[in-house]
Amino acid sequence: MSGSTLRLVQAAVFVAFIAAWETLSHLRVLDPFFFSRPSAIAERVARWVVTGSIYLHIYVTTVETILAFLTGSVLGVVVGFLFARWTWLSRVFEPYIKVANALPRIVLAPIFTLWFGLGILSKVAFGVTLVFFVVFFNTYQGVREVDRSILYNARMLGASDRDLVRHVLLPSALVWILSSLHTSVGLALVGAVVGEYLGSARGLGYLIQQAEALFDTTGVFAGMVVLSGFVLVVDAVVAALERRLLRWKPPGLAEEPT
């Protein structure tokens, strides 16, 4: 299947799905109260955009996502780096890291709301607990897996410990961190939206939760549509960033190392 045919078929699937939904809803096969209908959802989204009421929510969710991503990444890189350099640290803390990572993070949301309030801080904290582990494990791996000959070579060329970190270990870890960028940005967003959903006064998660509380199915679906668009934009930004930072990689081999 060529590229353009593929796009055509993809569009056809979308149109067929929307048409079926709309028709079945009009024929009362699908109860509009529970399933709404595409035309109503589109109208709602359009109204949000025209009145501008949606922008504050998008803005809040964006800020939360970025903060959660940055904080989680910095913490993950620092801790992952320390653990990889001083193996006794990783040996001491291994069981605790395992337990913390195995914990379903959603149970932390209420406690974070208590600690950090209903504002963006509790959502950021929640997102951080998700992002941290992905970045942490990748940094740890990246630093540990540096080829021994590469380290020897740098040493022979006169690298100090600081040079090694700056020119060899961090860039090597960065490869792993970048390869998990899609995952960690996605998790930051999940943290923000779920946090909003569980208790807040703003954001896309809040919007969906509000609509749900009022049995406003159209609002729930409209919120989902906006969220999907948001995710697509974030993903495109991440992909562009990745292309720029990994331009030294042979094309076709830039996928996630596993």
Place this chain on the structure above:
Amino acid sequence: MAVRLTGCRRSFRTRSGETYVAVDGVDLTVQSGEFVSLVGPTGCGKTTILNLVAGLLAPDAGRVEVFGEPLQGINRRATYLFQQDVLLPWKTAEENVMLGLLFRRVPKETARERARAWLARVGLRGFEDRYPYQLSGGMRKRVALAQSLIVNPEILLMDEPFAALDVQTRQIMENDLLRIWQEERKTVLFVTHDLDEAIALSDRVVLLSAGPAARPVAEFPIDLPRPRDVAEVRLDPRFQEVYGRIWERLRGEVLRTYAHRGI
């Protein structure tokens, strides 16, 4: 005297927890400006000796001296050309060559200029901005060679640097190495399992016994005229003669390796 090893011994712990003595009783001297090759059967500890001189390994017993001083830690007067690809994949050819200068706190612009000059010397003008994946195996070796030489080491350690290259590329690289060596007169300690290569390049070939507890067992001065062309020198009758003599001893050691491993 650039390098002197006296009674060096180095062992390793194997995975099963036993101690494997790689080299023992190694006495070896390399004169300043001399090109010496170490040859021997597989697993005879050639690389171990190189790592002792590099200071990447410390001997369990014996002494390593560099220009008359006992070696402690990394050998700052040597650089090392590894068998593996050790260029940093996230740096361009030029940035890779600059590394050693940056580690010596040479200003970036000066380092860049000198890296360009060295890339030109190893025949890579115009490839400064390529990443390693965009270079062929032979080109990557050239970058690595420039990277080792730019810091102007007194000693160059080489561990089968050309083993992974095809025959033609290899001969060209060997000739280029000889040309640069002729100009720079570094002390070179070269490890190879290829006797042809060892004779064609060296002033002296040192033969190691089969492992475990390998040690130098014979030395062969190579008094072929320089400058040499590695392809032509092989046709010299004196080359054939010394090849025959070394191979006779080497074959014995190789057979002992086989006997030891039960092949």
